[in-house]
Amino acid sequence: SQKIEQNSEALNIQEGKTATLTCNYTNYSPAYLQWYRQDPGRGPVFLLLIRENEKEKRKERLKVTFDTTLKQSLFHITASQPADSATYLCALPLYNFNKFYFGSGTKLNVKP
Amino acid sequence: DTAVSQTPKYLVTQMGNDKSIKCEQNLGHDTMYWYKQDSKKFLKIMFSYNNKELIINETVPNRFSPKSPDKAHLNLHINSLELGDSAVYFCASMGSTDTQYFGPGTRLTVL
Numbered sequence: 001s002q003k004i005e006q007n008s009e010a011l012n013i014q015e016g017k018t019a020t021l022t023c024n025y026t027n028y029s030p031a032y033l034q035w036y037r038q039d040p041g042r043g044p045v046f047l048l049l050i051r052e053n054e055k056e057k058r059k060e061r062l063k064v065t066f067d068t069t070l071k072q073s074l075f076h077i078t079a080s081q082p083a084d085s086a087t088y089l090c091a092l093p094l095y096n097f098n099k100f101y102f103g104s105g106t107k108l109n110v111k112p
Numbered sequence: 113d114t115a116v117s118q119t120p121k122y123l124v125t126q127m128g129n130d131k132s133i134k135c136e137q138n139l140g141h142d143t144m145y146w147y148k149q150d151s152k153k154f155l156k157i158m159f160s161y162n163n164k165e166l167i168i169n170e171t172v173p174n175r176f177s178p179k180s181p182d183k184a185h186l187n188l189h190i191n192s193l194e195l196g197d198s199a200v201y202f203c204a205s206m207g208s209t210d211t212q213y214f215g216p217g218t219r220l221t222v223l
Contacts, residue, residue, distance in 0.1 A: 032210060034210075034211075034212070036212075036214075041217075042216060042217070043116075043202050043204075043214030043215055043216050043217050044155070044202075044212075044214045045214070046211045046212060046213070049210055049211065087153065089155065091212075093210070098143065098160045098162060098167040098168050099157055099160055099168045099170070100145075100157060100212065101157075102147075102154070102155040102156070104152065104153060104154050105153055105155075
């Protein structure tokens with residue numbers, strides 16, 4: 001079965017630094033990978049999608065890479081701010097996108 | 113306007129009761145999902161619907177019965193609630209952009 005791993009420990013960084021979060025997966029070659037942000041007591045919010053034929057995707061201060069050989073995606077937040085503190089989830093689609101597996105998420109704490 | 117809404121936000125009930133959670137999306141999406149997020153924050157898919165038809169049932173106990181009266185609505189009925197059903201339940205929808213939109217969640221507590 002599909003296994004998705006994200007750093008289970010919280011990531012603590014100083015404001016202004018770059019945060020890098022990792023998503024590793026096994027047993028599958030997804031057509032794309034998604035990243036979501038989840039704040040306490042709220043539903044996940046879509047951030048970025050990167051397809052299997054894309055190496056890198058950017059959106060403002062966010063950057064995602066996708067290495068299908070390593071079966072890994074990296075999610076970067078540059079010039080991090082305390083408002084970036086949240087849990088970040090990666091997700092992979094299966095079965096014609098009718099099913100998604102999510103990682104357990106990495107909690108990011110950005111300290112002022 | 114809220115894209116995906118769920119009611120109720122909180123649900124506290126006794127073991128053995130039957131309860132329902134409602135979900136509505138105004139995005140015009142064809143695909144809707146129910147997810148369960150447990151205390152360890154794992155978000156696990158339960159059901160997937162496409163155009164009112166059940167596509168995926170992720171080995172969920174048959175005490176859980178989803179119903180989609182139309183493309184914009186996907187409700188979840190749970191019979192004979194058990195302690196282990198306590199979790200946050202999220203509804204989501206997806207259109208042609210491969211982006212899932214999640215509702216605010218329903219926190220279910222079974223006593």
